[in-house]
Amino acid sequence: MKKILITGAAGFLGSHLSDRFIKEGYEVIGMDNLITGSMDNIEHLMPLEEFTFYHHDVSKFVHVPGDLHYILHFASPASPIDYLKMPIQTLKVGSLGTHNLLGLAKAKNARMLIASTSEVYGDPLVNPQPEEYWGNVNPVGPRGVYDEAKRFQEAMTMAYHTYHGLETRIVRIFNTYGPRMRFNDGRALPAFFWQAMTNEDITVFGDGSQTRAFCYVDDLVEGIFRLLFSDYSQPVNIGNPDEISILQAAQEVVDLVDGTTSKIVFKGLPKDDPKVRRPDITKAKEILNWSPTVDRAEGLRRTYDYFKTKINN
Numbered sequence: 625m626k627k628i629l630i631t632g633a634a635g636f637l638g639s640h641l642s643d644r645f646i647k648e649g650y651e652v653i654g655m656d657n658l659i660t661g662s663m664d665n666i667e668h669l670m671p672l673e674e675f676t677f678y679h680h681d682v683s684k685f686v687h688v689p690g691d692l693h694y695i696l697h698f699a700s701p702a703s704p705i706d707y708l709k710m711p712i713q714t715l716k717v718g719s720l721g722t723h724n725l726l727g728l729a730k731a732k733n734a735r736m737l738i739a740s741t742s743e744v745y746g747d748p749l750v751n752p753q754p755e756e757y758w759g760n761v762n763p764v765g766p767r768g769v770y771d772e773a774k775r776f777q778e779a780m781t782m783a784y785h786t787y788h789g790l791e792t793r794i795v796r797i798f799n800t801y802g803p804r805m806r807f808n809d810g811r812a813l814p815a816f817f818w819q820a821m822t823n824e825d826i827t828v829f830g831d832g833s834q835t836r837a838f839c840y841v842d843d844l845v846e847g848i849f850r851l852l853f854s855d856y857s858q859p860v861n862i863g864n865p866d867e868i869s870i871l872q873a874a875q876e877v878v879d880l881v882d883g884t885t886s887k888i889v890f891k892g893l894p895k896d897d898p899k900v901r902r903p904d905i906t907k908a909k910e911i912l913n914w915s916p917t918v919d920r921a922e923g924l925r926r927t928y929d930y931f932k933t934k935i936n937n
């Protein structure tokens with residue numbers, strides 16, 4: 625049985641990836657230090673013999689006994705309010721954590737895929753963003769701790785690939801949503817759902833004209849699965865190119881939530897908030913034969929169904 629280590633396994637993406645690899649017949653080792661992840665997300669996996677959980681911070685030396693075939697490095701605070709609260713840990717998991725895991729991958733001769741991000745493009749000056757775009761990042765701004773850790777992570781991973789010949793894959797993940805996001809993680813969609821479901825004001829930052837393109841989590845997981853088993857070691861964007869304004873996203877949530885009396889209000893725009901963002905997915909289409917299949921109306925309905933189960937917990 626092939627063995628895969630998934631870091632950040634108790635998080636939003638890590639837990640969905642754990643589900644997928646269990647379903648595909650892999651032995652999954654989930655690792656998480658639970659600073660933003662939650663055991664609720666993997667509770668259903670805990671009784672399984674094919675799943676083992678290690679409560680561990682991958683910024684410290686990582687030990688895994690026996691064979692290991694694949695590593696997916698998904699541990700990191702990943703929303704602006706989380707990495708503002710935990711700037712040093714965010715920098716460490718992207719840099720020291722990545723280095724530890726690359727060392728482990730080398731020792732085990734495992735293939736390693738890292739979760740990079742559209743944030744490597746910063747506040748982009750081209751739209752949509754192709755992988756060849758180098759980005760417009762402020763290293764000392766509030767988002768710098770995340771953006772620069774992820775940029776370092778890509779550089780380090782590429783160095784292990786070219787210098788040590790390690791098998792590596794780099795996915796650049798654009799805004800993703802779906803079940804298991806935390807209501808309070810500070811991201812736009814969970815914040816809007818929480819506000820609409822509790823009849824609070826919907827806080828749109830700025831005038832809401834900034835854009836994002838939201839990908840449903842199942843589509844993202846499929847793209848990552850295909851990338852891992854491809855032979856392509858350059859970065860690949862995975863995201864849904866359906867770009868909308870944040871004001872429109874807020875309106876769609878209000879329209880979806882039954883009986884809400886919430887009104888949209890406008891708050892200050894956070895520093896360095898990207899004005900536009902949209903993936904160019906030409907590479908994913910050509911190399912992985914991947915494109916998203918869940919449209920936003922459907923994805924938001926599924927996400928709403930999940931949040932309904934969480935509102936009283």
Ligand code: UDP
Nearest residue numbers: 799810811812813815827828829834870897
């Ligand atoms: N946003 C907002 N209200 C909120 C939370 C976020 O208007 O309560 C905006 C935020 O300023 C950004 C967009 O929604 O322009 C997406 O923010 P998110 O935190 O989801 O992710 P980002 O793409 O900025 O990393």
